[in-house]
């Protein structure tokens with residue numbers, strides 16, 4: 201379709217799984233492939249938006265026609281996203297951001313010894329929570345990757361982070377969520393409305409998410 205309903209809007213998308221360094225060769229990571237976030241960036245570009253993609257490392261080719269900012273850790277993603285935020289209209293946070301990172305990053309490769317190795321972890325800043333505090337005109341869309349109590353947890357995160365919509369992502373089945381080309385999500389809105397989508401390719405899920413964004417009451421208030 202030739203919909204250009206995002207022309208003139210700047211859309212920031214985050215994608216991929218952050219990596220938290222343990223030492224020069226090791227990190228704590230997660231199973232995000234970046235496919236969901238890249239699909240959203242591509243869909244927004246096709247609909248006429250200026251797109252900023254803040255991406256953690258993935259195996260995907262970098263998309264063309266969008267501004268790409270490559271980051272590694274949650275802290276780097278935090279800084280990149282906050283820096284762009286004032287010039288952005290819509291944020292979609294599909295990235296899987298590490299909640300914790302090692303307190304110390306060893307400057308040398310950690311040697312193997314006989315005993316247990318204890319890693320001390322410290323909480324990372326929550327990017328979306330901070331955006332929710334700072335938001336003015338912007339529309340904020342979060343994801344919630346859950347293995348239990350899908351809708352209750354998604355709703356709690358949406359309220360806590362002052363979001364305009366949250367994409368509740370049940371990540372318990374292998375054919376959806378992390379890594380797959382498909383996803384099964386329920387869209388949850390602040391007014392209590394929910395919309396369950398069928399199992400769809402991530403590219404179509406991306407389009408359906410944007411269909412809802414442009415119908416939000418706050419969308420028509422964007423300049």
Ligand code: PMT
Pocket residue numbers: 216231232233234235236237274293294295296297298299324325326327328329341342343344345346357369371377378379380
């Ligand atoms: O990348 P794929 O393989 O395609 O998989 C897609 C996906 C499963 C990674 C994606 O669809 C998804 O669910 N992403 C969100 C994963 C996640 O971190 O969820 P969460 O419930 O832990 O976080 C909730 C929201 O807060 C997310 O929008 C997250 O980006 C954001 N967050 C979390 C922690 C943090 N420190 N800062 C954040 O902004």
